[in-house]
Amino acid sequence: MRRLIATGCVVIAMLAAIVTLPLAWVASNIADEDGYVAFTSPMGSDPELQKAFAEYLTDYFVREQGLPSAVQPTAAKVLAGAAANTANAPGFTKAWEQSQRSSHRLMFGPKANQDRLAVDLGPLADFVVDHAASGLPVALPKPGKIVLQVNNESQREAIDQIQATNHRSQVGWIVVAAAAALSLLFAKRRSTGLAWLGAGALGVAALLKAATSYGVPNILDKTPSPSGFARTLQKLLADRAADSLSQWLVWLTIAGIAAIVAGVLLRVSSGKS
Incomplete structure (x- = not known):
């Protein structure tokens, strides 16, 4: 039962992270004025x-x-x-x-x-x-x-949604943190729970990378633009967004690998004691 709860918490943390990380990126780079200026x-x-x-x-x-x-x-x-x-x-x-x-x-x-x-x-x-x-x-x-x-x-609706991303991302990170903490709490071994969280982080990074690489270009191709300059700007914004989000995903990947390594080392050290 504990293993099932721990696994469920890892899944919840992953699903929440898949939604929250893009929201947090939008809040930092699009909704925030200074962030938008720095981004562009x-x-x-x-x-x-x-x-x-x-x-x-x-x-x-x-x-x-x-x-x-x-x-x-x-x-x-x-x-x-x-x-x-x-x-x-x-x-x-x-x-x-x-x-x-x-x-x-x-x-x-x-x-x-x-x-x-x-x-x-x-x-x-x-x-x-x-x-x-x-x-x-x-x-x-x-x-x-x-x-x-x-x-x-x-x-207009999309713009209103962007303005709400700061609050929503804060709530999302709370869900991620709570689910991750509960997964460690209910895991039979903390080392195993930590490793599973790391694997979950890698899974989130891979899914978001795939969505960014294949989803954004398809959306861009279907979005009409009124002029050549607008089309060029539209494309550069999409490319810049993909590159910027990819940098976030690199750090998430590093964190996932670090969690897996820490879990393995913890398991090895506990086995020797």
Whole structure:
């Protein structure tokens, strides 16, 4: 009976961890503003994203801002060059992070008014305009805000769920810890219980790795996007999320292996005494 209860507690701990670990990742990297800025910061140096941004910004000013047709070719060339070259200019990283912070507030802030994933390109556009001003035959106004929808479908419910991840992950970790403690309490041998918990951690890491590797790309392929830049950003966000979560899974794997080794050593030492 004790073995059955201990085994059941290990299973409960595994199931709770499968749900809780992704929730905790979302709470840390998406729901939290500073976490989101830190999570998206490395993406600003991606050449593919920089190219897509340059093309989008050029089209925005040339077509949507109504520049005179006589200066459109020159403006397009100067803007494209400026947008492509600003990635290495001092202040670009700060402008990118300001863009991500503003984007997060559009979706999750107190005055959020977006029902889907969106990005505010205004800080980046202002930065490019400052660098391109000297090469243009006409003055360009700073847009202040350029809100680009990253997907076409409303995700208000999903955004609300993301905002609740911090509380839910805290509850989840309590369940994981309680189930793990009970499994050790009811195990006939603490060493065996510890080893089983370690094996459970490895199982959780493997399942989540498989879900991340195969599930996310399939979801991404079925998610429509309104522009080339939005599609590029969507893909980079998915890749960045997969890499970041994989780092968490590496630490979970290390913890699982450590628990198994500790269980084996405990069993060996107890057998010798």
